[in-house]
Amino acid sequence: MSTNQILLIILISSLIIGGTYIFLHQFPSVTNESIVENELEKPKIxxxxxxxxxxxxxxxxxxxxxxxxxxxxxxxxxxxxxxxxxxxxxxxxxxxxxxxxxxxxxxxxxxxxxxxxxxxxxxxxxxxxxxxxxxxxxxxxxxxxxxxxxxxxxxxxxxxxxxxxxxxxxxxxxxxxxxxxxxxxx
Known part of the structure; x- marks a missing residue:
């Protein structure tokens, strides 16, 4: 594998990870944090x-x-x-x-x-x-x-x-x- 191919793989991986990070922080309803908060708000029996x-x-x-x-x-x-x-x-x-x-x-x-x-x-x-x-x-x-x-x-x-x-x-x-x-x- 050439150096250019390795750099291209690193760049694509960084974009995917960065995009996922931004998506999860822009839409918190899909994160575990909101699940935990909603869990505490459910009515207690x-x-x-x-x-x-x-x-x-x-x-x-x-x-x-x-x-x-x-x-x-x-x-x-x-x-x-x-x-x-x-x-x-x-x-x-x-x-x-x-x-x-x-x-x-x-x-x-x-x-x-x-x-x-x-x-x-x-x-x-x-x-x-x-x-x-x-x-x-x-x-x-x-x-x-x-x-x-x-x-x-x-x-x-x-x-x-x-x-x-x-x-x-x-x-x-x-x-x-x-x-x-x-x-x-x-």
């Missing part, structure tokens, strides 16, 4: 906002661990699993609380555990999560994703009707509040 509720969260829970739990839900939701089967009546430990942040239009979302606590008097387990949202300009997969997390509970609870209360904090958005009741028996 929840039982109420975090600010409307006051909870006595009790003491920190110690007998738990974060585990993999893929839960494909279109809306933010909570399910209880025992031996990989969805249940409403839990006997013994361990059991898993699976939390989904709902369907998202792209990749780049991730749930992480902030805190977990238990109020034995009110039969409540509180799980505080944070939803990581892709940053502007971040390269993400262009496919629907379902960010979810599982918390395995190894705590022997008192027999009775329990409630899991989950708050999902998110950047640039109101926290989501999710609730799920279940029965614990021996």
């Amino acid at each position: 929840e039982e109420g906002t975090f600010g409307e509720f006051t909870f006595d969260k009790g003491e920190s829970m110690e007998n738990y661990k974060v585990v993999d739990c893929y839960y494909k839900s279109q809306i933010p939701d909570v399910i209880i699993k025992k031996d990989d089967i969805v249940v409403n009546n839990v006997t013994g430990v361990p059991f898993v609380v699976c939390i989904s942040a709902g369907e998202r239009k792209t990749g780049g979302y991730n749930l992480s555990l902030n805190d977990i606590s238990i109020n034995r008097e009110n039969f409540q387990i509180f799980i505080d999560l944070f939803l990581k949202v892709p940053a502007k300009g971040e390269m993400v997969t262009q496919a629907f994703t379902y960010p979810s997390i599982g918390v395995e509970i190894n705590e022997v609870l008192d027999v009775g009707e329990w409630e899991v209360i989950v708050t999902i904090e998110q950047k640039n958005g109101e926290p989501l509040l999710l609730r799920k009741s279940f029965t614990f028996s021996n």
